[in-house]
Amino acid sequence: MITSVVESWIEPPLRQFVVDAGVELALLLHPSGQVLAQFGFARAMDVMTACALAAGIHATGGELGRMLDGRPFRGLHHAGSARQIFVAEARSTRGTYIFLTVFGQESSIGLVRLYFDELAAALAAAAPPDGPAPAPALAEQFEQDLNRNLAVLFGRA
Amino acid sequence: MHSPFTDMLNTVARVRGVTAALVVSEQDGIIVDANVQIGQPGDRVAALAASLYRKARLAARAASLGDVTFMQLEAPGGRLCAVGGGGLVLVVVAAALVNVGLVRVELLRASADLASLAEGRR
Numbered sequence: 616m617i618t619s620v621v622e623s624w625i626e627p628p629l630r631q632f633v634v635d636a637g638v639e640l641a642l643l644l645h646p647s648g649q650v651l652a653q654f655g656f657a658r659a660m661d662v663m664t665a666c667a668l669a670a671g672i673h674a675t676g677g678e679l680g681r682m683l684d685g686r687p688f689r690g691l692h693h694a695g696s697a698r699q700i701f702v703a704e705a706r707s708t709r710g711t712y713i714f715l716t717v718f719g720q721e722s723s724i725g726l727v728r729l730y731f732d733e734l735a736a737a738l739a740a741a742a743p744p745d746g747p748a749p750a751p752a753l754a755e756q757f758e759q760d761l762n763r764n765l766a767v768l769f770g771r772a
Numbered sequence: 773m774h775s776p777f778t779d780m781l782n783t784v785a786r787v788r789g790v791t792a793a794l795v796v797s798e799q800d801g802i803i804v805d806a807n808v809q810i811g812q813p814g815d816r817v818a819a820l821a822a823s824l825y826r827k828a829r830l831a832a833r834a835a836s837l838g839d840v841t842f843m844q845l846e847a848p849g850g851r852l853c854a855v856g857g858g859g860l861v862l863v864v865v866a867a868a869l870v871n872v873g874l875v876r877v878e879l880l881r882a883s884a885d886l887a888s889l890a891e892g893r894r
Contacts, residue, residue, distance in 0.1 A: 723826075725801020725819030 619768040620652035628737035629654060632716075636730040639698070640717040643705070644669060647757065650764045651712065659765040666761075669715040672702050692724055701727050705735040707742035776889045777805040780882045784862070787878060789870030791850075794863045795886075796822045798829075798856060812865065817852075821863040825854045841883075842876055851875075855883035858890030 620626045625643060633641055633654050640655035642662065648670035656662045672691060680688030690703035698719050705712045714734070718727055777795045784793040785807040794806040794814060801819035808814045829840045845852040853864045853875055862882050864875055 723799060723801035723819065723823060725796075725815070726823055729801075729816055729819045 619654075619770075621764045621767050622651060624741045624743060625652045625738065628734050628741055631737065632730050632734040635733070636716070636718065636727050637722040638716045638718040638727065640665075640715075642666065642669065642715040644713050644715070646670060646673060646711060646713055649757070649760055650768065653768055655717075659769050662765060662768065663761065665715060669702055669713050673704065673713045676702075690728075694724070699724060699727075701731070703731055703735075705731075705738050707739045708744050709742045712738070775805045776892075778807075780862070780885060780889070781805060781807040784864055784875075784878050784882060787866075787870065787874055789867040790864055790875065791867065792817065792863075792865040794818050794821075796861045796863055798822050798826050798859050798861045804860060817863065817865060821852060821854055822861050825856055825861045825863070829856065842880060844872070844876075853879055855879045856886070857883050858887030860886050860890045862886055 620629065620643075629641060629643060629652050632638075638655075641653065642650065642656070642665055643652040644650050644666045648666045650662055650666045653662050656665070676689075676691050677687035680686055691701070693700045698717055700715065700717050701724065702713065702715045705714050714731065716727060716731075781793045781795065784790060792806065792808040792812045792814065794808065794817065795804040796802065796818040797804055801822040803814055803818045806814050806818070824845070825840070825843055828843050832838065832840050840856065843854045848868070850868045851866045851870060851872065853866065853872075855862050862879060864879060866872075866875060
């Protein structure tokens with residue numbers, strides 16, 4: 616199993632989630648679209664695309680929730696014919712993250728939701744309390760930061 | 773709220789020692805309807821039991837045994853029993869000393885109705 620992370624404390628909870636939930640792909644990213652960890656992706660381009668789309672889905676869902684319900688929607692599930700996607704928000708002392716996972720017939724939305732709750736709790740517990748706060752994602756640095764993270768994930772750093 | 777599964781769940785839940793009865797989507801692991809005693813983690817049981825039942829069904833098929841008619845899991849603290857039909861699984865959580873024969877009879881009786889209820893034929 617190849618799980619790659621930008622920050623080492625993310626790896627054990629993510630690895631556990633992947634084993635327990637039996638998902639095909641998993642991605643943890645900053646709401647700006649900066650990737651932090653991935654499992655199952657073979658190409659940096661796919662990670663970049665998935666991050667951009669997940670950040671967009673999260674922002675759209677948040678805004679729709681605020682319009683309809685007065686507070687942002689925090690999770691989304693879409694069932695395709697063969698694969699399903701689940702996007703949700705995880706919070707820790709390091710900030711809010713977006714989690715995206717893709718699963719097929721080997722898993723179910725019930726299992727994914729169940730183990731996502733455990734992942735979110737494990738991330739919150741594992742986040743270094745005194746660690747440096749994540750730097751704000753500035754537009755002028757975004758591409759540079761994204762490329763640096765992708766290079767770390769795919770062993771080119 | 774009365775659902776098409778309420779009577780079935782109430783009948784099963786009335787058996788002495790049964791602490792939870794849940795109708796769960798086999799594919800999604802999500803509760804459709806449930807009769808659960810306070811303190812039972814219904815969502816967790818539903819997701820895991822549906823996954824277990826599905827894998828048991830696939831294993832039985834792979835071994836050319838046919839469909840799973842009744843699944844039972846024994847643990848020190850009690851039992852988990854399940855039957856399926858129409859893409860749904862009826863899951864029962866019971867104490868260790870429950871009358872398994874009675875639970876089995878009730879579940880097999882309910883399984884005959886499960887598929888028709890799932891398809892809205894009743």
